[in-house]
Each structure stands twice: as structure tokens, then as C-alpha cells.
Amino acid sequence: MASGSTQILRTTTHVFCSKTAALVAPIPAYEECAGYAALMGYPVKTVKLREPSLTMDLDALLGAANDSGMIFFCNPNNPVATGVDGKGTRDFIAAVNKSSPNTVTLIDEAYFEYATMPGYETMIPLAVQNPRVVVARTFSKCHGMAGLRMGYAVGHADAIKKMAAWDATGSVNVLGLNAARAALQKSKAEVDAESKRNTDARTFTAKWFTDRGYTPTDSQTNFLFVNINHPARGFRELCAKQGILVGRDFPPYEKTHCRISIGTMEEMQKAVKVFEQALATAAAAA
Numbered sequence: 001m002a003s004g005s006t007q008i009l010r011t012t013t014h015v016f017c018s019k020t021a022a023l024v025a026p027i028p029a030y031e032e033c034a035g036y037a038a039l040m041g042y043p044v045k046t047v048k049l050r051e052p053s054l055t056m057d058l059d060a061l062l063g064a065a066n067d068s069g070m071i072f073f074c075n076p077n078n079p080v081a082t083g084v085d086g087k088g089t090r091d092f093i094a095a096v097n098k099s100s101p102n103t104v105t106l107i108d109e110a111y112f113e114y115a116t117m118p119g120y121e122t123m124i125p126l127a128v129q130n131p132r133v134v135v136a137r138t139f140s141k142c143h144g145m146a147g148l149r150m151g152y153a154v155g156h157a158d159a160i161k162k163m164a165a166w167d168a169t170g171s172v173n174v175l176g177l178n179a180a181r182a183a184l185q186k187s188k189a190e191v192d193a194e195s196k197r198n199t200d201a202r203t204f205t206a207k208w209f210t211d212r213g214y215t216p217t218d219s220q221t222n223f224l225f226v227n228i229n230h231p232a233r234g235f236r237e238l239c240a241k242q243g244i245l246v247g248r249d250f251p252p253y254e255k256t257h258c259r260i261s262i263g264t265m266e267e268m269q270k271a272v273k274v275f276e277q278a279l280a281t282a283a284a285a286a
């Protein structure tokens, strides 16, 4: 257990990377590992996404992996929302294990419960057997517990021991621990209901954009990453004036794409009215 999965991301970067063993990460991706590596003075190799799908470029990641300390494999990937299926992930790990046997792959499954693509799978069963694979999970997303700072890692005893040796105190709070225990006791039906609520609102919102000629990526998360054909900043400012907050800039896509969080269906029905006006204003000004 850890103080949010943020702590898992930092600990794995600290333990498995070094000044001579780089962190490899797609760009854009959730920035914690790359930010922590930079802070420590560890080299960071970034790998662009495939376009236009904005999926991770597994061949390029494999190419960059050689002799690296750790690959950050964010699946589904924040901020672009796309995922890699189980076979693709397993084949990638096998190829890394062969070409760069000391490299650890950190699979960040923060949005696991929201993924709906065919063949998407957790890598937990693989991680417990393979000391070069660690899975990070969080209670911050589907369980709505971001403020309680609870996350965890699952891996082979050898990998977890190395992590615990550095971060042995496990900075978790008792309230969060008890809330996490309660969250784990939820029935599958309760978790599925939250996932379905998100999928319904996400499908509605994605269709709204697609019908108007704007292209969202194939979202596996509780947000969309949409090509709105305008800089995110102007769109964001227009939406904010009407009380709707959308995501910050995500280079290198800030000139065309915006990340939009999915709320309830009712919230998204209100939000798209604001998006309609903001996109019309942005188009008129262009």
C-alpha cells in the first residue's frame, strides 16, 4: 500500500532507475515517473505516440528500452485515454525481457475499471510471477478516494522487497486504509455500475463530438482526449466563462486537442451545450 499510486510511481522510479539506467516513457503520459526521474538526475527517454490513434508505439518503446532501468507503461494512458490489449501488453513484456533482461516494466492500471476495449486485461497475474513487472493500482479513480491517498503495487516478492527496502514506512493513513478495505469489499455489481455509468456518459459525449466532426481517441478512461481543431487554451477559457472546466494543455497536442473529464450523464448533457458555443466562437475567431 502507498500514499496514492503516486508513491508507487516514485518508488519504482527511484529503485529501478539510476543515473546510468534511464526511465523510458511515452509522451504524453502521466508525468510522475518522468518528473521524478528528472528530479533525481536520471536520464529520461521519451517516445512519441502513434498518430492519429495516439496509442503507445510499442516498437519504439522496445527500441528505447535497451539497458534502461524502467519503462512506464501507462495502460490506459493519461491524458490520451487509449489502451493496449492483454496480448499486446504480454508480447511487449516478453520482448523487453528478452532484449533488455534487467529492465522493469511498470504497468500503471489507474483506469483499469473504465477500460472497455476487447481483450483489455490486468497484468497482475503476470506481475506476481515476473520480477521485471510491477502493476500500480489506485483507489483514486473508480472508487472516488483521491483525497484519501491510497494506492498499491502488485509484483513478485523480489521486486516488492526492493521497493519496500527504500520506502519501508509505507506512508498510509488509517482512515484511508479502512476506506480501501471497504472499497475492496464492494460487490462486483457496484464496481460494474460505476464503470457502466462512465461508459454511458463517455459514449454520449464522444458521439456528440464525432457527430460534429471532432475526433476523440478511443477512450478507455473517465475522460476524452478530443481533436477539437483549435488550441485547447482558447476553448478552455471560453468554457470556463460558462462554469465548465476542461483539461490543461498537454504538449505536443495542445494546439489541437483537449482533455475532457466525464461526469454524470446530466452533467455531460449540460456541458455539451457549452462546448457547442465555445467551438462556434473559436471557429468564428479563427
Ligand SMILES: Cc1ncc(COP(=O)(O)O)c(C=O)c1O
Residues within 6 Å of the ligand: 003, 004, 005, 006, 007, 030, 074, 077, 078, 108, 110, 111, 137, 138, 139, 140, 146, 149, 150, 151
Ligand atoms: C495514470 C495515473 N497514474 C497515477 C495517478 C496518481 O493517482 P493517485 O496518486 O491519486 O493514486 C494518476 C492520477 O491522475 C493517473 O492518471
